[in-house]
Amino acid sequence: MKKTKVGWSAGLAACLAMMAMDALAAEITRYVVLVDGTRQAGHQVVTTGDDGVTHVDFIFKDNGRGPELKETFTLAPDHTLATYQVTGSSTFGAPVDESFKRQGGQATWKSTSDQGEQSVSGTAMYAPLGGSPAMASVSLGALAKRPDGKLPLIPGGTLSARKITEVEVKRGQDTRRVQLMALTGIGLVPQFVWATTDAEPRLFAAIVPGWMQLIEDGWNENAAALEQRQKQAEGEFLSGLNTRVAHPLAGTTLIRNARLFDSAKATLGPASDVLVKNGRIVSIKAAGGRAAKADQVVDAANRVLLPGLFDMHGHVGRWDGGLNLAAGVTTVRDMGNDNATLQQIIGEEKAGTLLTSRIVAAGFLEGESPMSARNGFVIKTLDEAKKAVDWYASHGYVQVKIYNSFPKDLLRETTAYAHSKGLRVSGHVPAFMRARDVVEQGYDEIQHINQVLLNFLVDDTTDTRTLQRFYLPAEKVADLDFDGPAVQDFIALLAKHKTVVDPTLATFDFLRQRAGEMSQAYAAVAPHMPPDIQRGLRSAEMKIPDEATAERYNRSYAKMIEFVGRMHRAGVPIVAGTDAIPGFTLQRELELYVQAGMTPGEALQSATWTAAKVSRVLDDRGTIEVGKRADLVLIDGDPVANIADIRKVALVVKGDVAYYPSEIDEALGIKPFAAPVTVSRTGR
Incomplete structure (x- = not known):
C-alpha cells in the first residue's frame, strides 16, 4: 500500500519515541583518550542496555597506528563474564576476533591465536587477550564481590587489587571520589587504574604517565592531577621494590x-x-x-x-628497570620520551631511589601533523626546531632523534644546527624521503631495519607515517637483490659516512608472526613467563591472511637479518637496541646478530664497547x-x-x-x- 505523507510522519514519530525510550533504558558511559595531555586520540563508549548486554566501542590512534575494537559481553551474578565477544583490529592491523562463554561449570574460548575449554567451579574470570580498557570495570566489579580480594582467572592465574589512595575530582559544581587501585596478577608489573567508589566500582580513568590518559568524558581537567598522584604512588611502590632487591x-x-x-x-x-x-x-x-x-x-x-650491557633503543618507563637489570642491562639509551617524565626518571636514578638502569638521553624531535607522535618537542618552524635542540643540549642530551612527520625542508639546517651544539643526529627517515637522503644531509645514525630498507621501496609520494612503513618491507624485501648496484652503493655510502644503524631486529619479528605461533623473539624465555604472558606471546600484530603471504613475510624478515650482516661486514657500525619488552629483547637481538654472521664476541661488542662509544660514555x-x-x-x-x-x-x-x-x-x-x-x- 502506498504510504501517505501523514503515514510517514506518524511512523517517524513512533520510531523517535522508541529511540528515546531505548536511550532512557540504556546506561552509557563515555571516555576520551588523550595524548600530550590535550590532544584527543580516541574514545571508549560503554553502553549497557536493560537486557544486561554491554557494548563497547574503543578506538585509539597515535603515531599513525592503534587498535579499533568492538566488544559485547554479559555478566554473571558474581559480576564475572558470562559471555564475551570482541572483534576489530590490533595496533598494527591484525584482525581481532575473540569469544568466550561459560555455561555452568564449563568455560570455552576462542581467539585468532588460541582456543580451549576448561572445567571451573565457583567464581572465575576470563582474561581476554584483545580486550579494551572497559575490561578493568568488569574486573573491579568482580573483585568487589570477593571477600578475600582475589579473583581466579581463566585460563589461569589470580587477579588481586589493592587500594592505594582516594581523591576528589571536580566537574564544574559536581564532585566525586575516585580511588587508585593497583591490579596484580596480569602482566609482569602492577596495573594502576582509577575507579569509582561505588559498591560496584567501575573504571574512571586509566593513565600511562607521560603518554596516554583515558578518562571519563567531561572530567578531562582532572587528568593531570590524577597522573601526578599516580606517579607519586608508583614511585613509592618502586622505591620499596628497589629496597628489597638492591644489595649495597x-x-x-x-x-x-x-x-x-x-x-x-x-x-x-x-x-x-x-x-x-x-x-x-x-x-x-x-x-x-x-x-x-x-x-x-x-x-x-x-x-x-x-x-654492563647497553640497550641502545629504549623508551624508558619507571617499571622497566627490573627487567633490564635482571638481564644485565645497566645502561639504556632513551630514544624518545615525554621530556618531564624522562627528567624525573633520570633524577630518581641518580638519587638511587628507583630500580632502573643508567640513562643516556636522546631528545625527540617531531613535526606537526595529524599523525605526529607527541613525545618531546613537536615543531612547525626552523626556529622552533632550534629552540628544541637548545633545550636538549642544555639538559645533557647526547643526541636528537628526528621522527616521521619532521618537515623535510628543515632537515638539513636542523641537523647542522644540532651538530653545532655538539649533538649527534639520528632517527627515522621523515615521510617522503629516503635513507640515502638523511645520510647525505647529516644523520649520524638510523633507527630500525625497516627505515633502512625502505630506501629501496618508496618514492616521493609514499607516506611512511602510516602502517605502510611496516607492510611495505614485509611485502617487498623478499625480492630485493642485495648484490645489485643500488643496494651495494647504499651500503658503501653508510660505510663511508660511518652511519650507525640501530636495527632492532628482534622487535620486527612481529612482521612475520602469525596468530597462534609463539613469537620467536621470546620463544627461549616463554617457559619462564606467567601463563597470561605466554598466551599473549602467541598473538599476532600483522594482518597475514594466507600461507603465501606468511611465506613471503618470513623471507623478508630473513633478508632483514641478512642485511644487518652485510652492513657489519662492510664496516657499518651496528648497535643493539630493542624498542620492545626490556631485557629479553636485547638478548634475542644479540642472537640475531650472530645469525646474521657476527661472532658472539662481535655481537657482545655491539652492546658494550660500540654502544658506549656511540653514547659518548666510553671513558666511563x-x-x-x-x-x-x-x-x-x-x-x-x-x-x-x-x-x-x-x-x-x-x-x-x-x-x-x-x-x-x-x-x-x-x-x-x-x-x-x-x-x-x-x-x-x-x-x-
Whole structure:
C-alpha cells in the first residue's frame, strides 16, 4: 500500500519515541583518550542496555597506528563474564576476533591465536587477550564481590587489587571520589587504574604517565592531577621494590676468578680478580695470585664477567628497570620520551631511589601533523626546531632523534644546527624521503631495519607515517637483490659516512608472526613467563591472511637479518637496541646478530664497547678497566662461545649496588634463568 505523507510522519514519530525510550533504558558511559595531555586520540563508549548486554566501542590512534575494537559481553551474578565477544583490529592491523562463554561449570574460548575449554567451579574470570580498557570495570566489579580480594582467572592465574589512595575530582559544581587501585596478577608489573567508589566500582580513568590518559568524558581537567598522584604512588611502590632487591656494596668488593670479556677486542681473556671500591674498578690482577683484601667477596668460579650491557633503543618507563637489570642491562639509551617524565626518571636514578638502569638521553624531535607522535618537542618552524635542540643540549642530551612527520625542508639546517651544539643526529627517515637522503644531509645514525630498507621501496609520494612503513618491507624485501648496484652503493655510502644503524631486529619479528605461533623473539624465555604472558606471546600484530603471504613475510624478515650482516661486514657500525619488552629483547637481538654472521664476541661488542662509544660514555663504562664504573655482569655460562648463554645472568653490579637477577625475576613472577652468585662478607 502506498504510504501517505501523514503515514510517514506518524511512523517517524513512533520510531523517535522508541529511540528515546531505548536511550532512557540504556546506561552509557563515555571516555576520551588523550595524548600530550590535550590532544584527543580516541574514545571508549560503554553502553549497557536493560537486557544486561554491554557494548563497547574503543578506538585509539597515535603515531599513525592503534587498535579499533568492538566488544559485547554479559555478566554473571558474581559480576564475572558470562559471555564475551570482541572483534576489530590490533595496533598494527591484525584482525581481532575473540569469544568466550561459560555455561555452568564449563568455560570455552576462542581467539585468532588460541582456543580451549576448561572445567571451573565457583567464581572465575576470563582474561581476554584483545580486550579494551572497559575490561578493568568488569574486573573491579568482580573483585568487589570477593571477600578475600582475589579473583581466579581463566585460563589461569589470580587477579588481586589493592587500594592505594582516594581523591576528589571536580566537574564544574559536581564532585566525586575516585580511588587508585593497583591490579596484580596480569602482566609482569602492577596495573594502576582509577575507579569509582561505588559498591560496584567501575573504571574512571586509566593513565600511562607521560603518554596516554583515558578518562571519563567531561572530567578531562582532572587528568593531570590524577597522573601526578599516580606517579607519586608508583614511585613509592618502586622505591620499596628497589629496597628489597638492591644489595649495597659498602667498602671494597673483590670479584675473584672471573674470565673477563675484552669488549674492545671482542675476545675472552684469562681469569682475573677485579677489585671494586665506591662504584669504580680500582684494580685488575691475574687470578691465582695473592688476593687483595676486601670487605666483600664474590667467587666467580671461572664464570664470564662482561661489562654492563647497553640497550641502545629504549623508551624508558619507571617499571622497566627490573627487567633490564635482571638481564644485565645497566645502561639504556632513551630514544624518545615525554621530556618531564624522562627528567624525573633520570633524577630518581641518580638519587638511587628507583630500580632502573643508567640513562643516556636522546631528545625527540617531531613535526606537526595529524599523525605526529607527541613525545618531546613537536615543531612547525626552523626556529622552533632550534629552540628544541637548545633545550636538549642544555639538559645533557647526547643526541636528537628526528621522527616521521619532521618537515623535510628543515632537515638539513636542523641537523647542522644540532651538530653545532655538539649533538649527534639520528632517527627515522621523515615521510617522503629516503635513507640515502638523511645520510647525505647529516644523520649520524638510523633507527630500525625497516627505515633502512625502505630506501629501496618508496618514492616521493609514499607516506611512511602510516602502517605502510611496516607492510611495505614485509611485502617487498623478499625480492630485493642485495648484490645489485643500488643496494651495494647504499651500503658503501653508510660505510663511508660511518652511519650507525640501530636495527632492532628482534622487535620486527612481529612482521612475520602469525596468530597462534609463539613469537620467536621470546620463544627461549616463554617457559619462564606467567601463563597470561605466554598466551599473549602467541598473538599476532600483522594482518597475514594466507600461507603465501606468511611465506613471503618470513623471507623478508630473513633478508632483514641478512642485511644487518652485510652492513657489519662492510664496516657499518651496528648497535643493539630493542624498542620492545626490556631485557629479553636485547638478548634475542644479540642472537640475531650472530645469525646474521657476527661472532658472539662481535655481537657482545655491539652492546658494550660500540654502544658506549656511540653514547659518548666510553671513558666511563663499556669496558672492564681500572677507573671505570663497576657496571658488571656475571654469566653462568660462556656467551662468547654460545650467545644463548647471555640469558644465564647470575649477578649484576651497577656501581656500588649488587643485584641478584633471580630475586628480581621472582618478584615479577618470572622463573629465574640462573642460580644467583651472591656477595659474601669477609668478616674483615
